[in-house]
Amino acid sequence: MWPWVAGMEAARITAIAAREQSGVASVEEFADYRGIKLYDVDLQGAGAQLIYGPGGTHILLPNTLVEPAERSWAIAHELGHYEMKHAAPPTNELCAPRPRRPGGRVERDQEDEANEWAMMFTMKDADVARLCDRMPMTLDPVLQLARRCGVPPVAAAVRLMGVTVRFCAAVLSQDGVIQWASPSLRLLGFMDVSRFPEGKPIGAGALARRFVDTGRLRRDPDLVPASAWIDGVSDGTWIQEHSMPTCQPGTVLTMLWAPNEPDVPRELTLPPRLVPGVRDMYLSDEAGRIAYHRAMISPCPIAPSWLDVLLGVSLPAAG
């Protein structure tokens, strides 16, 4: 197991233990439980700042961060660093954006671990389990989870993608360009995450693309050409898209779901608590993914790939 996977699981275990031992439900209460002081300050060079030493712990939050869910999420992220006892990077790294880690999900990543801690602390499995396997998968369960747990919809979408057994993916785009994608474990079984390349412009026909072009976004889900989102799929394939703007200007959160998905229930061997760890192992092991695809995905006799079949190669365009 790679250190990245072990670190992520440690973050989840630490978050569950922190929640159970403290008996509190919100991150503000947990900060109070730990004696951590929160300061709203003039801070533009970071989304939040954690400082701790023998004399105590301070979390500095930008005084522009007024949306309660965003503020709670920033606190949760910093609490994740604190609870995971992350060591500070050299001070010369404070002067510029932190470079992205090289080499993928192999070495431990403090930012990933802090986010994972925040997700497990704020959105417990019992709340996630009620919503994660809905069909059809749209942004509705995402918004329900976000409201229930007081977190931003983007965080709720990532948490659901870590647990769901549906063939779906959450994608964040900025001005029509993919920033990141978080496919579910089942969808990853049919395609690699590289089919949602970061920096890829969203293609014509996608609702999020139309939002960029017209400034208007359809409220309901709709079938759109799968090739607008996913690299290398046939032209005749379709995917259900449900998009909404986030509180960041120009940014759109999208839920994509394979409309041909059979309604198969969750296997008992994959409870919500275990799926994120399995998914992390799968994501971190590139050689294993290739071997899995070779062994498990047989050549498809009726379409270029089984992914094309899943995405309804023969479905007519909706509307």
Added chain:
Amino acid sequence: MSHHGKRNRTARDPIAIMEGLLDDVAEQAVEDLEPTADSIQWSRALGDQVRREIASMERCGARARRDVAPPAVTIPVEIQALDRNTVLARLEILRQNAKVQYAHRHLSGLSDDELRQLFAHALTLTKRE
């Protein structure tokens, strides 16, 4: 309510006399009451509601106390006079001596003032309270 109540009226006050009478009638009604299943259920529900409302008020009070912001950490004049490189160097010494640790979310690069703010907070945390 007693006719010696807080309205500061004398016993001759007709309102006070009426309140006294109502008190007496209510006390007599309680003594004469034969409790039924419905009235017991009603009284328990009322008691539960009152307890819930008191607990809610206590939680709001606790939250309000927590939400009181801690006093701001002022940046001393000596730190305000430091240039960027000096602040970075002093912060690095604190970090290497494991006196303070720090972490950031979505770090895009701290300004001079933000570095001084970080240093001022760090200095307050180097010694046990």
